[in-house]
Amino acid sequence: MTETKPRILILFGGQSSEHSVSCVTAAGVLKAIDRQRFDVVPVGITRSGDWTLIEADAQDWTLTGGKLPEISSVTTPVQLVRENDAVVLRTLADSKIENLHTIDAVFPLLHGPFGEDGTIQGFFELNGVPYVGSGIAASAIGMDKHFMKIIFESAGFAVGPYEVITAKQWAQNSEECLHRCAALQFPLFVKPARAGSSVGISKVDTAEGLRAAIEIARAEDPKVIVEQGITGREIECGVLGGRGTQPSRASYPGEISMTDSEHSFYDFEAKYVDGAAAHVSCPAELSETAIDEVRALAVRAFDAIDGEGLSRVDFFYTPQGQWIINEINTMPGFTPSSMYPQMWAKTGVAYPELIQELIELSLERKTGLR
Structure with a gap:
């Protein structure tokens, strides 16, 4: 048979x-x-x-x-x-x-x-x-940039300054919301709290642009998060769940650098449409110590939300050598040219093998290994 x-x-x-x-x-x-x-x-x-x-x-x-x-x-x-x-x-x-x-x-x-x-x-x-992928709670936390930051702060990660604007707060007193956000240091990044692929995100350089940026974000999600810009390199790391009781695994880190002045940050167009807008290098040009640090931090972040299967964890690496966590994505872009598969390919796991491994991890759930 x-x-x-x-x-x-x-x-x-x-x-x-x-x-x-x-x-x-x-x-x-x-x-x-x-x-x-x-x-x-x-x-x-x-x-x-x-x-x-x-x-x-x-x-x-x-x-x-x-x-x-x-x-x-x-x-x-x-x-x-x-x-x-x-x-x-x-x-x-x-x-x-x-x-x-x-x-x-x-x-x-x-x-x-x-x-x-x-x-x-x-x-x-x-x-x-x-x-394939994380369970209910981890997926919900990984989707909400507000709750994600709360979890990461409680797990001992450095998190950049931010403000949250709920739909009720905006409706009751939008001026007070603007005042809170303007107290952060510009530039600010205004984001839908529960969206991805950089949809609805705006970079704001002055207080005059805040209201319009918040409305753009609110078109995607009534809950908005406003983050203070961080001076540092944008470093990402892929995490893959471990088989059975084995620990989770981290890829080599990758770095995104903008090459096109028309894009002030890594927005939707730069990610998916304009292939020349950004340059991705993997492994990122970091010391061996820094590479070991960020790989360990990525696994810690994955475990902090009780992640399963796969995640991409994004950090800022400051000139002072500090790692500040930006976010975790429990279902990152997964086209052959996306950052997550690229990082794993550089780490020795080709795209077809990565797909197979993720499916095998999901099938293990039948044995109760969760």
Whole structure:
């Protein structure tokens, strides 16, 4: 008898503003995943939240030129349900329920709200299906830049000065909110508290620009965080969960430096559209001591939020040699050219191997090793 291959549901698209980034990520994974080892079932989520089976599973989606990639229509509506002791992908055909596939694990390549914030993770937990990435609490903490900073401060990390503006605070007294933020040292970075891919972020150099920047951020999330700019190098490090009871692993660190004066910071355009806007070097040009320090700090941050699977941890390295943590991303950009896979490739784990390792880690959840 031949051993049955694990069947992996690749889930992408979603209801957040990062829908198109998710589609590009999925295209990369679908092309690189080892079909000899895994059966693959691609499923897309439309912007309205409908699930559909994707027939063409390796599209040439990009974020440059023409229309952005999107799951715009439902061809074969599907739903994931628990049936007895199995997790089944089913559809409604000719008014009859039809089971299409039994699913062994889900690889949710979803960014932003409803995909990276613990929401979909709770759905997977309810259905008892293993999945790639962090659990409910870690995903929620990793998505909220405010709560993330609280956790990191309590774990002993250095965190830059910041202010938080909730929807109620802004509605009750926006002037008081502006006054609090203006007390920070400019430049400031105004961000949606629960969004990613640099969507809705503005760099503000004077108090006069604060209100408009806050409104831009509020269009993505009613909760806004305003961070004081930090003088230092931007260093990132990838973390990969350990097998069984083994410790988590850190990649070599990478550094982002802006090369295009049209971009004042590493925004959405610089990340995904303008390939010449930034330069990424890995390993970053640091001393061996500094490299060891940041790798250890990245694992500490991952463990501090009880992370699982994968994360990218971002730091500032000041001229005084201090590490200041910026944020953790529990579902970082995962296209072949994204920072997280690039750092692991430089560390000796190629993109297809990284995909395989993450799936194997998710399948371990069946054994209770959590």
